[in-house]
Amino acid sequence: NAGVMQNPRHLVRRRGQEARLRCSPMKGHSHVYWYRQLPEEGLKFMVYLQKENIIDESGMPKERFSAEFPKEGPSILRIQQVVRGDSAAYFCASSRDNSNQPQHFGDGTRLSIL
Amino acid sequence: DAKTTQPPSMDCAEGRAANLPCNHSTISGNEYVYWYRQIHSQGPQYIIHGLKNNETNEMASLIITEDRKSSTLILPHATLRDTAVYYCIVRSTGANSKLTFGKGITLSVRP
Numbered sequence: 001n002a003g004v005m006q007n008p009r010h011l012v013r014r015r016g017q018e019a020r021l022r023c024s025p026m027k028g029h030s031h032v033y034w035y036r037q038l039p040e041e042g043l044k045f046m047v048y049l050q051k052e053n054i055i056d057e058s059g060m061p062k063e064r065f066s067a068e069f070p071k072e073g074p075s076i077l078r079i080q081q082v083v084r085g086d087s088a089a090y091f092c093a094s095s096r097d098n099s100n101q102p103q104h105f106g107d108g109t110r111l112s113i114l
Numbered sequence: 115d116a117k118t119t120q121p122p123s124m125d126c127a128e129g130r131a132a133n134l135p136c137n138h139s140t141i142s143g144n145e146y147v148y149w150y151r152q153i154h155s156q157g158p159q160y161i162i163h164g165l166k167n168n169e170t171n172e173m174a175s176l177i178i179t180e181d182r183k184s185s186t187l188i189l190p191h192a193t194l195r196d197t198a199v200y201y202c203i204v205r206s207t208g209a210n211s212k213l214t215f216g217k218g219i220t221l222s223v224r225p
Contacts, residue, residue: 004157033212043158043215055209091157098211100146100165105157 002027004094004106005074012112013082021077021109025094031055032075033103034067037089049075055098079111087113116216117141117204125222132189134219136202139183145206147178148213149187151198158201158215161187192223 005024013019025032034046048056049069060067064082069075079086089110093103119137126132138147148163162169162176164185169176175188189196199218205211 031211035213035215037155042217043152043213045212045214048209048212056212059212089155093158093213095211098209099207100163102148102160102163103213104160105150107157108155110155 004092004104006090006092006106006109008109009107010110010112012114014114015083016081019079019082019086019111021079021090021092021111022074023077023092023094023106024074025092026104029094029096029104031095031098031103032069033093033095034075034077035091035093035105037091037108039088043091046077050098082111082113084113087111116214117145118202118216120200120202120216120219122217123220123222125224126192128194128223128225129191132192132196132221132223134187134189134200134202134221135184136186137184138202138204141182141204142206145204147176147182147185148203148205149174149176149200150203150213150215151196151200152218153195153198161200163205189221192221194223194225197221197223 035043037043045059047067064080089108091108093105095103149161150158164176178185201218
């Protein structure tokens with residue numbers, strides 16, 4: 001049973017470009033969470049989605065960041081007009097539901113902004 | 115903000131038990147205690163979770179005090195590969211089911 005798959009593993013963008021990070025949850029999981037880990041800092045929650053719905057976006061920056069989890073296909077975290085400060089590791093986690101079932105994490109996407 | 119406090123670091127000898135403490139004195143009745151670990155910069159790995167009863171799985175044991183204000187993660191026979199940052203997290207369910215990570219405790223297993 002495949003785990004949470006994130007791609008790409010590494011992404012390099014120049015300032016002003018767009019970054020698209022993809023996350024395919026574990027089989028049978030319909031809840032997706034995105035977290036960000038800035039260099040030398042802890043993991044911070046960004047957004048929680050269930051199929052086609054954003055449940056909690058309290059950790060998302062107000063501008064340039066968006067997330068979706070369509071009915072078909074992976075969840076996408078989109079960063080427009082990237083800046084140097086967006087350089088970080090972005091982790092996706094999935095769970096079967098939002099009861100006490102644990103979230104399982106992917107290996108992350110390392111985003112580097114030139 | 116994280117609702118847990120952990121010592122910043124500890125070490126133990128390979129083959130010995132590692133007991134990692136965590137305080138969560140403001141935990142609510144419907145909140146669970148979860149433990150994750152992060153090795154280098156890999157994705158966090160789920161270890162174990164519990165509500166009020168002690169729990170055990172193939173990786174570890176979780177001991178929760180009767181008043182639920184603290185807990186201990188026990189790795190029964192630590193190996194070098196257990197060197198990691200361990201996070202104790204208090205988490206609710208439903209729409210507020212996000213994980214709030216603190217700084218964790220860095221466990222160093224020495225040969």
